[in-house]
Amino acid sequence: MLTRLAGGRVIDPQNGRDAVGDIFIRDGRIVDAPPDGTADETHNVSNKIVMAGAIDVHSHIAGNNETMGRLLLPEQRYASDVVHPGHAPQPWGTWNTFETGRIYATMGFTTVVEPAVLPHQAIQTHLELADIPIIDKATLTVLGNDDFLLDLLHRREGPDAVRDYVAWTLATSRGFGIKVINAGGVAAFKANLRAFSLDDEVPGYGVSSRTIMKALQRAVHELQLPHPLHVHCNNLGIAGNVETALATIAAAEGLPLHLAHLQFYGYGREGPRGFSSGAARLAEAVNAAGSVTVDIGQVMFGQTVTISCDVLRQFNARNRAHPKKWMICDGDSNGAGIVPYNYRVTDFFNAVQWAVGLELFLLTKDPWRVFFTTDHPNGAPFTAYPDILALLMDRDLRAEWISRLPKEAMAVTTLTSIAREYTLTEVAIMTRAAPAKLLGLKDRGHLGPGALADVAVYETDTDKAKMFRKAALVFKSGQLIVRDGAPLHDAYGRTLSVRTERERAIERRMRDYYEERYGLSPDFMTVADAAIGRPESFETIPCLN
Amino acid sequence: MAEAWIRGKSAALDAAIAEAASLLAASRLPLIAGLGTDVAGARAAIKLAQTVGGVIDHMYSEALLRDLDVMREAGMMLTTPTEARVRADFLLLVGPGLIEAWPALPKRLFANRRIVWLCPGAAAKPENTYQNMVVVGDNPFDLPVILAGLRARCAGRPMAHLPLSPATIDSLVADLRKVRFGVAIWSASQHDELIIEMLCGLVADLNKGTRFSGLPLAATDNAAAVQQVAGWMTGFPLRTGFGRGLPEHDPWRFEASRLIDSGEADCALWISAYGAPSPIWKRRPPLVALTARPDTSGADITIAVGRPGIDHDAVEHLASTATLSAVRAKKPSTAMSVASVIGKIRAALPTAKPC
Numbered sequence: 001m002l003t004r005l006a007g008g009r010v011i012d013p014q015n016g017r018d019a020v021g022d023i024f025i026r027d028g029r030i031v032d033a034p035p036d037g038t039a040d041e042t043h044n045v046s047n048k049i050v051m052a053g054a055i056d057v058h059s060h061i062a063g064n065n066e067t068m069g070r071l072l073l074p075e076q077r078y079a080s081d082v083v084h085p086g087h088a089p090q091p092w093g094t095w096n097t098f099e100t101g102r103i104y105a106t107m108g109f110t111t112v113v114e115p116a117v118l119p120h121q122a123i124q125t126h127l128e129l130a131d132i133p134i135i136d137k138a139t140l141t142v143l144g145n146d147d148f149l150l151d152l153l154h155r156r157e158g159p160d161a162v163r164d165y166v167a168w169t170l171a172t173s174r175g176f177g178i179k180v181i182n183a184g185g186v187a188a189f190k191a192n193l194r195a196f197s198l199d200d201e202v203p204g205y206g207v208s209s210r211t212i213m214k215a216l217q218r219a220v221h222e223l224q225l226p227h228p229l230h231v232h233c234n235n236l237g238i239a240g241n242v243e244t245a246l247a248t249i250a251a252a253e254g255l256p257l258h259l260a261h262l263q264f265y266g267y268g269r270e271g272p273r274g275f276s277s278g279a280a281r282l283a284e285a286v287n288a289a290g291s292v293t294v295d296i297g298q299v300m301f302g303q304t305v306t307i308s309c310d311v312l313r314q315f316n317a318r319n320r321a322h323p324k325k326w327m328i329c330d331g332d333s334n335g336a337g338i339v340p341y342n343y344r345v346t347d348f349f350n351a352v353q354w355a356v357g358l359e360l361f362l363l364t365k366d367p368w369r370v371f372f373t374t375d376h377p378n379g380a381p382f383t384a385y386p387d388i389l390a391l392l393m394d395r396d397l398r399a400e401w402i403s404r405l406p407k408e409a410m411a412v413t414t415l416t417s418i419a420r421e422y423t424l425t426e427v428a429i430m431t432r433a434a435p436a437k438l439l440g441l442k443d444r445g446h447l448g449p450g451a452l453a454d455v456a457v458y459e460t461d462t463d464k465a466k467m468f469r470k471a472a473l474v475f476k477s478g479q480l481i482v483r484d485g486a487p488l489h490d491a492y493g494r495t496l497s498v499r500t501e502r503e504r505a506i507e508r509r510m511r512d513y514y515e516e517r518y519g520l521s522p523d524f525m526t527v528a529d530a531a532i533g534r535p536e537s538f539e540t541i542p543c544l545n
Numbered sequence: 546m547a548e549a550w551i552r553g554k555s556a557a558l559d560a561a562i563a564e565a566a567s568l569l570a571a572s573r574l575p576l577i578a579g580l581g582t583d584v585a586g587a588r589a590a591i592k593l594a595q596t597v598g599g600v601i602d603h604m605y606s607e608a609l610l611r612d613l614d615v616m617r618e619a620g621m622m623l624t625t626p627t628e629a630r631v632r633a634d635f636l637l638l639v640g641p642g643l644i645e646a647w648p649a650l651p652k653r654l655f656a657n658r659r660i661v662w663l664c665p666g667a668a669a670k671p672e673n674t675y676q677n678m679v680v681v682g683d684n685p686f687d688l689p690v691i692l693a694g695l696r697a698r699c700a701g702r703p704m705a706h707l708p709l710s711p712a713t714i715d716s717l718v719a720d721l722r723k724v725r726f727g728v729a730i731w732s733a734s735q736h737d738e739l740i741i742e743m744l745c746g747l748v749a750d751l752n753k754g755t756r757f758s759g760l761p762l763a764a765t766d767n768a769a770a771v772q773q774v775a776g777w778m779t780g781f782p783l784r785t786g787f788g789r790g791l792p793e794h795d796p797w798r799f800e801a802s803r804l805i806d807s808g809e810a811d812c813a814l815w816i817s818a819y820g821a822p823s824p825i826w827k828r829r830p831p832l833v834a835l836t837a838r839p840d841t842s843g844a845d846i847t848i849a850v851g852r853p854g855i856d857h858d859a860v861e862h863l864a865s866t867a868t869l870s871a872v873r874a875k876k877p878s879t880a881m882s883v884a885s886v887i888g889k890i891r892a893a894l895p896t897a898k899p900c
Contacts, residue, residue, distance in 0.1 A: 064868075067776040072617050074781055074794050094791065095780040120627070123860065124869040127584060128777045147631070190632060190726060192756050315752075318620065327616055330624040330632075330726075330758050518627050519653070524863060524870040531860050531871035533585050533884075 002026050003478070004039035007046035008457060013425055014052075014433040014446030023050055025453040028478035032449045045457050048472055051428050052445050053110025053454030055435035058230075058260050058295050059376040060307050061100050062114045062128035062137070064121045065336040069307045069377070070095055072327055072338050076305055101133035102487040103383060108456025108471040110493075111435075111444060115140045115179055115230060115260065116309050120332050120525045122173035126495060130534045133490035134481055138439070138497070140230050141175030142309055144212050145186040146333035148513060150205040159218055166219040167502035168510055174497040174527040174538060176439070177227035178220050179260070182234050182310040183212040186334045189312035196312060197234050198247050209234055210251055221255055223500050224544040226440025228256030228293070233265055236313045240269040242278030249285045252292050258438065261297025261375035262286075263357035268412075275349055276412035279356045283363035286370070293438055294364065295371035298357035298388050299350065300380035303342045307377060309334035317341075343380070351409035353379075355402075359413060361392055362420045367429040368437065390465035392422040440544060441496075453478035494539040501543075548839065548849035558848070562886070565814070565833040565846045566893035572812030572831070574788055575599035578801040578824070579816040581766035583859035584869060586883030587774040590816060593887050596894065600786040600810065602801040603771050604821055605764035610796055611733040612761045613772075613782055615742045622748050624728055624758035625867045630654055635724035638662040639692075639744055640685050642735040644673060646762035647864045650730075651675070659724075661717065664688045681717060682709055685735065692743040695721070699750050727757040734764060763862060766819045767853070770862035770869055802826055818850050818883050835886055851880030 003025040010021050024031045024039065060066050070076075076095055094103075104112060112132075117125045117139045129137045143149055143166065152161050166178060184207065185196035191203040198210050217229040233248045235241040245265035249257075259265075262282065270276035286294055303322075308314050311328060314337020318326040322342040329336040343350040357379065364370040372389075376382040391398050395418075402410055410416055422430070436445025443452045455475040461467040470485025481488055514522040529538060549561035569575050577594045580587060580603040594601045603609065615621060629636070630653060638660060644650055655675055662669070664682040674680070682691050687708040697704045698718045707714060721727060729748050733741060744759070751757040763769035772782050779785050781794035797803070804810035805826040815823060815834045823834060823843050834844035837852045853859030854872040857880070863870045 062777070064773070067773050070776045070780050071613055071772070071782050074617065096792070097777050099780075120625075120866060120868050123871060124773065127774075127860065127869065131588070131778060190628075190756060192725070321620070324620070325617055326620040328620075328622045330622075330628055330756075332625055332627050335624075335628075517631055518866075519630070520627075520865060524866050524868065526871070528871055530858065533588065533860075 001041065002031070002034065002039040004042045005045045005050055005455065005457065006042050007044060008048045008050035010050045010447060011424055011428045012052065012447040013429045014436070015448045017447070018425055023447055023455060025455070025475065025478045028453050030447055030449055030451040030453050043473060045473065047460055049424065049458045049460060050447070051108070051456050051458070052432040052447050052451065053456050053474065053476065054108050054431040055439070055445055056104070056109055056112040056373065056382065057371050057435045057438060058115045058373045059112050059382050060114065060116060060378070061112055061132060061376070062097065063117060063125035065116070065307050065309065065338065067128065068327055068336060069305050069338045072325060073305050073340055076303065076340070097128055097131040098133060098490070101135050101490070105134040105474055105476065105482050105487055106470055106485055107385060107468060108458065108474055109135060110454035110456070110474070110476050111136045111138070111441070113138045113140065113176070113439070116181065117141050117173055117175060118309065118331055118334055119146070119169050119173045122175070122525060122527050123531055126174060126527050126532055126537070129495050130492070130532050130537045133492055134476055134487065136493040137495045138176035139174070139495065140177045140179035140227075141169055141173045142179050142181055142334050143169060144180035144183040144216060147517065149212065149215075150184070150187060150202055150207055153207040153211055153215055154205040159215070159222065162215050163219040163222050164503050164506040166216065167223055167500040168506045170498060170500060171502065172522065172526045174495070176496050176498055176541065177225055177230060178216055179230040179232065180213055180216050181232040181308070181334050182236070182312060183209040185209065185234055186309070186311045189315065190330055194312070194316065198244060198251070213248070214251065217252075217255055217257055225498055225500070226541060226544055227438065228258050230258045230260055232260050232310060236264045236310055237317065239267050239275045241265050242268050242282055245282055246285050249289050249292050252289055254291050256291050256293075259292060259294045261373065261379065262294040262360055263297045263299060263353065263379065264375070266356040266360060267352070271412035272408065273348055275352060277352055277356045277359060277414065279359035280363060280414050283360055287365050293369045293371065294360070295373040296357050296360050297373055297375035297379045298361070299343055299353040300374065300384040300387065301343045301345045301350065301354065302380065303340070304377045304380055305338060305340040308337050311335040311337045313337065314339050345405060348406050348409045351405040352412060354405070355410060355413035355415040358391060358398065359415050359418065362418045367426045368434045370430060371435060371438065372431050386465040386468040389427060389468050390463070393427070393464045395419055395421055441541070492534060492537075495537055496539050496541050498543060499540045550839070550847040552845055561846050561848055562889045562893050565848070566890050568812050568831045568833060568845065569597050569599075569814065569890065570895050572597070574804070574810050576602070576801055576804050576810035576813045577816070578602045578813060579604050579821070580771050580783070581817040581819045581821050582771065582883040583767060583818070583853035583861055584770055584774055585860065586816065586818060586853070586887070587771040588778065589884040589887035589891075591775060591778045593891055595787050596891060598788050600788070600799045600804060601775060601783055602799060603766075603768050603783045604817070604824065605766060605768040606783045606800070608733040608764040609768055609772050609783065611736065611738050611741060614738050615745055619742050619745065620749065621745045622752060622758050624760055626653060626760060626864065627866050629728040629760055632726045633728040634658050635727040636660045637721070637727060637729040638665070639729055639731040640664055640688050640735045641666040641668040642732040643730060643762060644668065646732040646734065646765070649865060650762070653865055661720070663691060681713065684708070688736070689740050689743060692740065692747060696743060696747045696750060699747060721751055721757070722754055724755060724757070727751065727755070728760050729757065730760045730762065732762045763864060763867070766817070766821055767861050769867075770860070773862075773869065805830065815844070816883055818853055820852065835883055848886055849880065850883050850886055851878055853882070856880040857882050
């Protein structure tokens with residue numbers, strides 16, 4: 001069947017297209033216009049905006065830690081209770097896998113990356129992802145605080161061994177890429193260190209955070225994984241940590257490196273409270289480092305819960321929990337820290353954090369290297385996305401928000417001086433074309449012939465939050481799945497994972513290691529298709545070249 | 546060969562499925578309880594509860610909720626059994642019921658570290674005691690006071706009227722402070738929330754100076770896995786109802802035996818694939834039982850199911866890793882899984898549920 005989306009404004013930056021025209025869909029793919037222009041089914045989308053389905057590169061939507069968050073906070077609801085425009089939060093009972101897929105799809109998102117899978121818990125993550133309808137998913141496997149890697153580096157075994165181990169871990173956990181979270185810092189916390197920076201060494205191993213990160217960056221690069229090493233830096237959330245982020249950017253040394261939720265590292269020590277925005281310096285460094293990409297982790301005001309494998313950071317943050325309860329788990333490699341938190345409009349620090357995120361969005365010049373995230377749910381639930389897009393696209397709206405925030409907080413940022421407004425084309429780059437490129441997914445993020453027919457159609461509206469909250473139409477793999485902002489039914493997407501070449505010797509070595517260290521076969525952590533219980537739940541993506 | 550019974554008489558599977566579906570469809574508030582099943586069975590059961598507007602509860606929710614109540618009221622520091630194995634230099638065993646909860650505990654964790662067992666009670670049998678183990682206190686009844694004493698002394702506060710000598714308490718406190726990575730182990734089946742909260746508070750306090758974590762031993766019959774499944778599918782733990790469309794959680798309102806005894810639930814689906822016996826309820830509404838040990842006398846409809854990990858492959862919570870893991874069938878058989886039986890029941894439901 002040939003489907004035609006007729007007469008919409010098609011914004012497809014990957015293919016240099018921004019014009020009124022048609023899109024044709026056949027067998028789940030975008031196709032060229034047929035010679036006679038006729039279709040079996042036509043949707044009139046005149047006066048509407050047509051974009052590829054949006055892609056989220058960093059959102060904690062599944063896994064043991066997310067579910068422990070749900071169990072810790074039965075009172076938590078999706079959607080931050082934002083100060084403006086003050087829409088109502090979702091009802092209780094919606095922070096679950098099914099609503100996650102539906103709400104994402106309603107906003108026009110069709111692919112989401114769960115960025116923190118501990119190898120031993122990968123089966124649960126994949127089971128949860130399989131219960132998220134509509135959207136496609138991918139996962140990043142977390143390494144960098146695991147004994148095997150730290151010991152390899154301690155014994156200076158060299159890059160081949162690291163590469164084989166990374167490939168083995170990706171295969172057992174069915175990951176798409178590799179993430180490192182406070183490299184070495186979580187292992188150091190187990191040895192009772194309470195602070196850890198880029199050049200600090202993990203007790204007992206004598207390897208620094210920098211050594212761990214560089215080894216993983218190299219392994220990811222040499223394996224030619226489609227997504228570069230995804231880094232959660234040291235010292236998250238601490239005044240003065242802009243220096244850590246700057247040092248980490250410099251450590252990229254020209255190789256691809258993705259820095260996650262940069263907002264949480266954008267803090268200087270200036271001003272009367274010793275806490276200020278370091279966003280301008282940070283954005284300048286990002287602008288200058290062409291191999292570095294960043295996502296923001298924007299903060300929005302309201303109750304949320306922070307969920308992180310950075311156990312050290314979460315332990316140090318536990319006394320600021322709101323409500324006053326938390327869960328900290330020393331895991332097998334990284335672990336879990338779940339700390340509920342309320343970002344308040346009247347709070348100096350929270351207002352600075354909000355401004356830092358927006359500054360980073362607005363001062364990073366290249367929309368192909370800055371990505372749209374809240375680090376869901378850490379900065380805000382992903383349901384706050386439409387409001388953030390509106391803030392980026394409308395400086396008057398920003399001014400209105402700023403007028404409600406503590407003046408002394410705004411004074412230690414540059415936000416009030418920034419006039420830039422994101423265009424729809426820049427939004428399409430940041431949320432579609434660029435993430436597809438960052439993930440190496442050639443058939444996503446654009447609307448050229450051959451692309452997967454993931455398409456979002458929005459009403460044109462001066463209220464950008466309203467426009468992006470509920471898409472007029474969303475197609476997933478060619479199937480109409482959302483109409484007038486409401487999901488029509490639950491189809492199930494797939495989880496993307498990579499296939500790498502690896503040596504068979506690592507298999508035997510890992511079996512021996514698991515027997516010796518844990519008295520167990522590593523089979524307990526191996527994600528098999530049959531365990532997931534939904535047919536064709538995986539799609540394999542090749543490595544680059 | 547599927548085995549099914551309708552009111553005690555052997556019946557064709559299809560007939561039993563049809564009858565089960567019509568009982569559930571006719572019910573105003575069906576209860577789906579027991580839930581002793583693998584992950585696939587739990588997913589199917591929760592989906593069924595959503596479809597028929599029912600309530601889900603597990604036979605061991607009581608113990609699950611004691612740990613969870615402490616976490617969601619106060620907070621907890623936890624670790625995994627695998628991390629405890631490789632890192633702990635000290636175990637604090639708290640109260641009885643530990644080896645019953647996890648028979649492999651001594652084999653997995655007792656070697657090569659110091660162990661203090663607080664108030665083991667009857668568990669202090671010769672076969673449970675080891676050279677590297679010291680027993681402190683005796684009667685589990687004293688546990689709350691001893692934990693409170695330890696926490697008070699840890700915080701440098703005075704204490705009185707303890708069942709142990711001040712010297713014993715102070716020497717244990719000094720020991721706890723000296724460990725490098727200690728792990729406290731308990732089973733919630735043995736303690737109320739206040740005891741668990743006091744213990745978790747002690748563990749948290751010890752982290753002011755050293756590293757200490759907690760390791761609660763999970764209830765059996767795959768309870769921990771079923772709780773996780775409920776968590777991701779509904780946003781809530783067990784004792785969650787779908788009667789008003791979206792899931793609602795209430796540990797009192799949606800407790801299985803209360804719902805049955807009060808008459809609020811007018812139909813029950815009991816699931817027990819690990820062999821736990823049927824519950825003792827005061828009332829007996831129409832009952833469908835999916836069980837690995839068919840006892841045809843009790844239920845209106847009984848359908849035999851296979852045992853997860855024995856008759857069929859399964860995903861289960863593993864005590865040795867505290868993860869969900871895929872387990873291969875030890876003796877594969879043709880016995881149906883809970884998931885496949887519930888799939889058939891769902892398919893046999895009338896498409897629109899009458900109001």
